[in-house]
Amino acid sequence: MLHRTKIFVVSLLLLLLTTSVVLAQENRTPTTIISSIVNAPIVPDGNVTGAFPDFVINLDTSMDPAVSGRTLLAGKQIRITMPADFTVNGAPVAGDPFAPSPFNEYSWAVLLQGWPQAPIFSSFPPGDLMGDIRYTISMSGTHTMIITANQDIDGSLGLPGPGIKQIHALFAHLVNPAPGTYTVEIESETGPNGALEVGMGQFEIKADQQPTVALTSWFNGPGRPNAIYQTVAVGDFVKVPYHLLAWAANGEPLTNAEIRQNGPTSADIVVFDADNNPVDVGDVTVTAPAGEKNLQLIWTGGAETISAPISGVPAAHIVMPLVAGAQVGNYVVEFSxxxxxxxxxxxxxxxxxxxxxxxxxxxxxxxxxVNDTVYLTGGRNQGCGNCIHYRDLWGYDTATRVWEQLKDIGDTLSLPASEEVGKNAFDSESGKMVILGSILFDGESERPMIYTPATGDLVMGGNTNLPPGRFEPGFVYHPVADRVVLFGGVKDDIADTYADTWLYDTNSDTWEQVATIGTPPSRGRFAMDYDSDANKIIMYGGGAGHVFSGQVLSDTWTFDIATSTWTEIMTDVKPQLREQVTGAYDAQSKQFIVFGLSVDGDYETWAFDNAAQTWTLKFTSTIVADPRAGGGREQTGPMMNHPGEMVYSPLLDRVLTYGGNVNWPQTIAATGDLWGYDFESNTWEKIQPTALAVQLANSSSNSAIGSRLPLVIVLVFAGVLLGAVLVLIRRGGGRLGGGFGRRMGSAESTICKQEAGFYTILIRVVCIFSNFRGDKGSDFPRRRRGKALEGVFWVQCTQNPPLTSSSRTAEGGVRPRFLRRYGRINVIANLSTINQENCI
Incomplete structure (x- = not known):
């Protein structure tokens, strides 16, 4: 009876422990993870009979970049299995690297993370070119592709939205079957602690190519967000415009397509017939919050024909910026x-x-x-005529690094519609800020507006003896003379510039035009500030004459307000910047810091030492791997063709610049970035708002706690089982089965083997726990990693000689469809030329 009881207890515990081990080691918890399977967005025929399957598996994960995707731990796998209906494309041909085979080197998959279309490092075929490889691709037979993680692919990749959200798979050695719906299977060890998730998705094969439109983030600038999910403020442009690839029903590019807005939330996609009449071929529809009337879908001209990213397939490229409306909420933009x-x-x-x-x-x-605050006023959301004109006042507290909107200038002063708010200067003697009312090409004069931070009062200044209206002048306060100095600016017709000098007295609210000794050439859009060591105004560069066809200047001047004298400073070395420049005097380093785009296309930071009267090139902004991961690269410094204003903050000991156009004179690419330059370390830093940093820290800590909860449960369960086994050992005289030192009968031998196996399993459990990936925060590499395909390579598709559908090999055999479409593939491993951060 005792043996039977013991056998029953041991069997029960063995069953429980085996269940525990299976859960802890294998983690096979089947779940459905596929939300949809769609044709790849870089080809029009990935789902057409006779082509090879090229598709994207959308996991059932939010496309919101703030929501993390799935985790694939090191050693874990994702297996994608195609139905047998997809046949193998031919047989291997010896000596021909482009011949089809069951293990075609151009069959691959890309894990897409964070914001969609942001690839993770992989061993992209035909080999490992990089070294920091997060996963590898292999085949099991002809129809199962295996993705194996070499390192953890999880939240350590950084924000926004780490983890896997989509899988782009291409089976170049298979051929799509007859039209119909086919089931693709996926087994993915991406559940909690590597649990198995199983899914099946439907992939529809069509008889012929259909009109196709795809959204790509390939053309976004370095460090720019993904186009699929964006967050913007009311009235702002989306941070990146929508870049669309479009094909007609025959697979040819949808050439000369245009987008024409026909209502507050809709537009037509049109092409032109032989008589140049527009033909409606599609729609853009925006689902917006109720009452929205201010949405703008911007037409940017006819589509150009390009080679689609990655694939090289000819496609029409349409660009559509969007200006958010006045209503807060979620907008859905649909292209069809x-x-x-x-x-x-x-x-x-x-x-x-x-x-x-x-x-x-x-x-x-x-x-x-006095308040260690940077004031920002007015401006536009782009450098154009058809744009939103801001008439607001913001303050940036340099101690807390927090922005606050202080005033709506237009509403407070009931400004007419033609009044635009532009430059400002802070009068430290009176504790007031002088704001210039700029122009909207109507000839209005520069009537000042006065803001008092201590009281919050904002009043209109006097309207006598005003300077003519202008934009982009130099406007700087001179503390010793207690005057605001106004020089130059672009005239209201943008065909010419001013060369006049004016002084404004805040206390008496009066203007005075100064007859100067010596006068610089007329100009606008230049750098100017007060040099506190020389007690002079210092000025560099700008553009003279017409905004688009005028003369570019690279001269340096100082203005002595005591003698009303302008003096040109002649130097052997000086920056050759374009007319779009900005600058500020760094009082700590005693340098006039200037930033702008050079004539050679470099984004350069220069320093002028007025005492030594020498210019020095300090910094050239470049693009490097983005340590935040999530796809793309980041800038080492600002990169604006038309930079925003610049000021010096003694508290931060930085010169700060905000905003500006990154694509002047085009009209779609203003920025909202705040950059700080430290002269001592010679570095630029993109400064983030404090509130954002707090939000990200909170979200990270929450996810970390949640990820360890399953581990705690399994450990507790295993501890209970271990205690039960120790009780059995104790009952057996400290040995399993009552001791191995004596000869046992068959029944005793059976029990001993059961208990010995029991003990062996427990040892395995301990080993498993010691290697648990969810508890490896201490030894996981914490170095800052680059983003996305920064570490893979560029695939350049060429056709030399051009290949057609009837092209044949030298041996007379028809080349595979993959080669007929793409031509021979050349791999370029020069990473300095890669701009594949937002590819699809």
Missing amino acids: LDGGNAIQAFVEVVERSTISPGIRTWHGMSYDP
Whole structure:
């Protein structure tokens, strides 16, 4: 009876422990993870009979970049199995690297993380070119592709939205079957602690190509967000425009397609017939919050024909910027082609004060040394005529690094519609800020507006003896003379510039035009500030004459207000910057810091030592791997063709610049970035708002706690089982089965083997726990990693000689479809030329 009881207890515990081990080691918890399977967005025929399957598996994960994707731990796998209906494309041909085979080196998969279309490092075929490889691709037979993680692919990759959200798979050695719906299977060890998730998705094969539109983030600038999901403030442009690839029903590019807005939330996609009449071929529809009337879908001209990213397939490239409306909420932007597919993008519109002043250019900035505050006024959301004109006042507390909207200048002063708010200067003697009312090409004069930070009062200044209206002048306070100095600026017709000098007295609210000794050439859009060591105004560069066809200047001048004298400083070395420049005097280093785009296309930072009267090139902004991961690269410094204003903050000991146009004179790419330059370390830093940093820290800590909860449960369960086994050992005289030192009968031998196996399993459990990936925060590499395909390589598709559908090999055999479409593939491993951060 005792043996039977013991056998029953041991069997029960063995069953429980085996269950525990299976859960802890194998983690096989089947779940459905596929939300949809769609044709790849870089080819029009990945789902067409006779082509090879090229598709994207959308996991059932939010496309919101703030939501993390799935985790694939080191050693874990994702297996994608195609149905047997997909046949192998031919047989291997010896000596021909492009011949089809069951293990075709151009069959591959890319894990897409964070914001969608942001690839993770991989061993992209035909080999490991990099070294920091996070996963490898292999085949099991002809129809199962295996993705094996070499390192953890999880939250350590950084924000936004770490983890896996999509899988782009291409089976170049298979051929799509007859039209119909086919089931693709996926086994993915991406559940909690590597649990198995099983899914099946439907992939529809069509008889012929359909009109196809795809959204790509390939063309976004370095460090720019993904286009699928964006967050912007009311009235702002989305941070990146929508870049669309479009094909007609025959697979040819949808050449000369245009987008024409026909209502507050809709537009037509049109092409032109032989008589140049527009023909509607698709739609753009925006689902917006109720009452939205201010949405702008910007037409940017006819589509150009390009080679699609990665694939090289000819495609029409359409660009559509979007200006968010006045209503806070979620917007869904849908692009569709008649008789073809539809794709969606998402925009979250928030109140401006919850972010920052947002994207803008042609604004004003000054520094308040009493409150250690940077003031920003007005400007536009782009450098154009058809744009949003801001008439607001913001303050940036340099101690807390927090932006706050202080005033709506337009509403407070009931400004007419023609009044635009531009430059400002802070008068430290009176404790007031002088704001210039700029122009909207109507000839209005520069009537000042006066803001008093101590009281919050904002009043209109006098209207006598005013300077003529202008934009982009130099506007700087001279503390010794207690005057604001105004020089130059672009005239209201943009065909010419001013060369006049004016002084404004804040206390008496009066203007005086100064007859100077010596006068610099007329100019606008230049760098100017007060040199506190020389007690002079210092000025560099700009553009003279017409905004688009005038003369570019690279001269340096100083203005002595005591003698009303302008003096040109002649130097052997000087920056050759374009007319779009900005600058500020760094009082700590005694240097006039200037930033702008050089004539050679470099984004350069120069320093002028007025005492030595020498210019020095200090810094050239470049693009490097983005340590935040998530796809893309980051800038080492600002990269604006038309930079925003610049001021010096003594508290931060940095010169600060905000906003500006990155694509001047085009009209779609203003920024909302705040950069700080430290002369001593010679480095630029993109300064983030404090509130954002707090939010990210909170979200990270929450996810970390959640990820360890399953581990704690398994450990407790295993501890209970271990205690039960120790009880059995104790009952057996400290040995399993009552001791191995004596000869046992068959029944005793059976029990001993059961208990010995029991003990062996427990040892395995301990080993498993010692290697648990969820508890490896201490030894996981914490170095800052680059983003996305920064570490892979560029695939350049060429056709030399061009290959057609009837091209044949030298041996007379027809080349595979993959080669007929793409031509021979050349791999370029020069990483300095890669710009593949937002490819699809």
